[in-house]
Amino acid sequence: MKNSKLFWLLSLVLVLSAFLAACGGGGDSSSETTTETEEGTSESGASGEPDAEQVLNLMESAEIPTMDSAIAEDAVAFNILNNVNEGLYRLNQENVAEPAIAEGEPTISEDGLTYTFKLRDAKWDNGEPVTAQDFVFAWQRAIDPATGSPYGPYMMGGTIKNAAKIAADEMDKEELGVKAVDEKTLEVTLERPTPYFLSLMSFGTFLPQNEKFVTEKGDDYASNSENLLSNGPFKLTNWDGTGLTWSMEKNPEYWDAETVQLETINVDVVKEPATAVNLYNSGEKDRALLTGEFALQYADNEEVVKELEPTIFYLKFNQERNGEKTPLANVNIRKAIAMAFNKQDLVDVVLANGSLPANYLVPTEFTFDENKADFREVNGDLISFNAEEAKKLWAQGLEEEGVTEVTLELLGGDTETAKSMDEYLKSQLEENLEGLTVKLKAVPFQVRLELDQKQDYEIQTAGWGPDYQDPMTFIDLFVTDSSQNRMSYSNAEYDALVESAKGELAQDTAARWDAMAQAEKLLLEEAAIAPIYQRGLMSLQKPYVQGIVTHPFGGDYSYKWAYVSGKQ
Amino acid sequence: MARYIGKRLIYMLITLALIATFTFFLMKILPGSPVASADKLSPEQRAIVEARYGLDKPLPVQYFDYMFGLAQGDLGISINQFKGANVTDVIQSRMGPSAQIGFQGMLLGTFLGILLGMIAALRQNTWVDYSSTLVAIIGISIPSFVFASMLQYFFALKLEWFPVALWKDGFMSSVLPSIALAMFPLATAARFIRTEMIEVLGSDYITLARAKGASGTEIAFKHAFRNALIPLITVLGPMAVGILTGSLVVEQIFAIPGIGEQFVKSIMVNDFSIIMGTTIFFSVFLIVVILIVDILYGIIDPRIRLSGGKS
Numbered sequence: 101m102k103n104s105k106l107f108w109l110l111s112l113v114l115v116l117s118a119f120l121a122a123c124g125g126g127g128d129s130s131s132e133t134t135t136e137t138e139e140g141t142s143e144s145g146a147s148g149e150p151d152a153e154q155v156l157n158l159m160e161s162a163e164i165p166t167m168d169s170a171i172a173e174d175a176v177a178f179n180i181l182n183n184v185n186e187g188l189y190r191l192n193q194e195n196v197a198e199p200a201i202a203e204g205e206p207t208i209s210e211d212g213l214t215y216t217f218k219l220r221d222a223k224w225d226n227g228e229p230v231t232a233q234d235f236v237f238a239w240q241r242a243i244d245p246a247t248g249s250p251y252g253p254y255m256m257g258g259t260i261k262n263a264a265k266i267a268a269d270e271m272d273k274e275e276l277g278v279k280a281v282d283e284k285t286l287e288v289t290l291e292r293p294t295p296y297f298l299s300l301m302s303f304g305t306f307l308p309q310n311e312k313f314v315t316e317k318g319d320d321y322a323s324n325s326e327n328l329l330s331n332g333p334f335k336l337t338n339w340d341g342t343g344l345t346w347s348m349e350k351n352p353e354y355w356d357a358e359t360v361q362l363e364t365i366n367v368d369v370v371k372e373p374a375t376a377v378n379l380y381n382s383g384e385k386d387r388a389l390l391t392g393e394f395a396l397q398y399a400d401n402e403e404v405v406k407e408l409e410p411t412i413f414y415l416k417f418n419q420e421r422n423g424e425k426t427p428l429a430n431v432n433i434r435k436a437i438a439m440a441f442n443k444q445d446l447v448d449v450v451l452a453n454g455s456l457p458a459n460y461l462v463p464t465e466f467t468f469d470e471n472k473a474d475f476r477e478v479n480g481d482l483i484s485f486n487a488e489e490a491k492k493l494w495a496q497g498l499e500e501e502g503v504t505e506v507t508l509e510l511l512g513g514d515t516e517t518a519k520s521m522d523e524y525l526k527s528q529l530e531e532n533l534e535g536l537t538v539k540l541k542a543v544p545f546q547v548r549l550e551l552d553q554k555q556d557y558e559i560q561t562a563g564w565g566p567d568y569q570d571p572m573t574f575i576d577l578f579v580t581d582s583s584q585n586r587m588s589y590s591n592a593e594y595d596a597l598v599e600s601a602k603g604e605l606a607q608d609t610a611a612r613w614d615a616m617a618q619a620e621k622l623l624l625e626e627a628a629i630a631p632i633y634q635r636g637l638m639s640l641q642k643p644y645v646q647g648i649v650t651h652p653f654g655g656d657y658s659y660k661w662a663y664v665s666g667k668q
Numbered sequence: 669m670a671r672y673i674g675k676r677l678i679y680m681l682i683t684l685a686l687i688a689t690f691t692f693f694l695m696k697i698l699p700g701s702p703v704a705s706a707d708k709l710s711p712e713q714r715a716i717v718e719a720r721y722g723l724d725k726p727l728p729v730q731y732f733d734y735m736f737g738l739a740q741g742d743l744g745i746s747i748n749q750f751k752g753a754n755v756t757d758v759i760q761s762r763m764g765p766s767a768q769i770g771f772q773g774m775l776l777g778t779f780l781g782i783l784l785g786m787i788a789a790l791r792q793n794t795w796v797d798y799s800s801t802l803v804a805i806i807g808i809s810i811p812s813f814v815f816a817s818m819l820q821y822f823f824a825l826k827l828e829w830f831p832v833a834l835w836k837d838g839f840m841s842s843v844l845p846s847i848a849l850a851m852f853p854l855a856t857a858a859r860f861i862r863t864e865m866i867e868v869l870g871s872d873y874i875t876l877a878r879a880k881g882a883s884g885t886e887i888a889f890k891h892a893f894r895n896a897l898i899p900l901i902t903v904l905g906p907m908a909v910g911i912l913t914g915s916l917v918v919e920q921i922f923a924i925p926g927i928g929e930q931f932v933k934s935i936m937v938n939d940f941s942i943i944m945g946t947t948i949f950f951s952v953f954l955i956v957v958i959l960i961v962d963i964l965y966g967i968i969d970p971r972i973r974l975s976g977g978k979s
Contacts (some may be wrong), residue, residue, distance in 0.1 A: 248720020
């Protein structure tokens, strides 16, 4: 009877989806299962001749909060910025950062601290050249506390020289480690050697901005598509600053314009998943994201494309609440919980959106070494579902603590997905671990953050997506003084491994990789956290859409290489 | 009359100041930060962003800053939804579509509702009456998201008479959302008019009018209808404000750039200036409509005297 809530939930989902399936019409019940392997890119391989008309109709799920790269902090803005602007580097079709506005690889000083970039002859869409000064201006603007940029200090602090001090208003922004040697030469000085620095250069915060244009527009800069300059594959048009609609048009001034095949991309914001699917089915839109019950309903549709995101969801185990130790300070109790829920069933039945069970912290298909080997291959699975083992560890843990019953609070989000997942976890944990009672607490996102910061929870479901293409973006979350480690996990060995990977091993790629792998192993051996799943996304995409590239961080998609083929 | 309105205007300003004050402090109790990427930033990094929007100042200072700006018509700038955009501009750009579908829905709903209610009252306890009551019950009880989704599915996706969603085809885009919004006023108007008409039709002066030899239509419209309107206006006023200022559900389903959906989101993401701006805007609207309703009472039914209006 413990499962009754879950049972009701599942039956409700089934009944609803049956209702929606009946509405779905159109005979989508083709039993042909797509043999889609989760790939980083959604190219379907078939490459016919491009059509004469190159127009793509897409949807977004939220408005553009800003197009100012210095203050952007959300997925929609970073996605568009990645398509209308271009920084020193750009992620290519294989998700490897390659020189973009930079002409060829930079010269790197012996100590790995100074990068000198030569810029290619590129232009803004008003005809002015893109210069080294444009980068200096934009980066200084992003770190200047007066700008109030969230990502400026976050991305630059500790990486670009003096960034943290400037953000704290202890130093002038002119002191930032970025200098225009001449019009086409940019010199960047780092705080410490940063092996992933070049991939960072493809991130939105590091885009250039034309000083004259930005200053001239003042407060109006980036407030609508008229007050913007573009130096990327497309330019933004028809955006009034607050509306639900905009377009991207091919930018003829882009240095690599001959690669770009799409003429126009029309985007509308559609927040209702059912409406998105209806617009897709009516032929007005070429791609629609499938969430919740729609993922289940369309799972076997042949127009489904799957993407695996490098976003990991995990349980945080708080070892100290209100100054008192929690039962989660016991390693056997943590391990028992981490092993006591069936992740495969969770992704297959509850999530059903192409997610993968995660037995690791650093996502799969995210980072690769020089030989293109996935970081995941080093450690493989670290902590898997094993009810028998979990029971043993649980009994042992309870004995060590001298108790027979434990009640733990599970703090989670209040979205439908989060709630059904937490219900599932509760039922699994209570079934497999005798004497455990899980109390669920579902709160809105901002509330959860606040409780996390006060360390006022016992177990918490949390998620993390990367900010740069390196395992470190996940590994350093759990060092002792990390602002993400609000759970009193502290392991000197772990801290030392992370420190060495950031410090003395920074230029020794293989040893650094190894140190990070050891750290990950240590973290999960101690079950400081319990990985749950790596998120997948399912979309419907018309068969004539080709070459949209999905990226693991920064902007989610590139349309530079996309085209339409075979749409009559 | 002028003195009455003048007095009401002063009360309105006081009400507004109270609403602004309450909203301001309630809003500040909301947990969490308006910084969208707060989950990634360290407390120091978050503080930098909050300082940019003056959120580092003590609460009373923030309050007086805001009220001072408000007195000058400055609603501040959006913190995270449209970073740096003037709240006034946001409201302006989002008000149009909401007002259009709201007005159309209100007009259609009230007109049909009154018609339905009158027919039902004049044909009391016949099948006409029962089916009108049925329509009213359905209109009240079916949630608008179900009704809107059904309209979208049948009239747009299947029959292709109207666009599925999006605000692109002028009037055609507004038809289905207006119908979806019309259901509630329709049902309400039908119920009220029916009940009132039946009551009024039974009163002495109607019997007198009948005895005088007035025709059925004359009695229905000239004598009965006018008196049956009073309670309807009382509910329709505030309802109109609710509908004209946007419906989260209908706007979201038809992907309309309206203000209702915007308002709800601003609360979710703690965009303080948008929450304040929209609340104040809605309040002004509501207060003005209540005043208009009060004035209308006197016009429709001279028996209702306005206090102070005799001079």
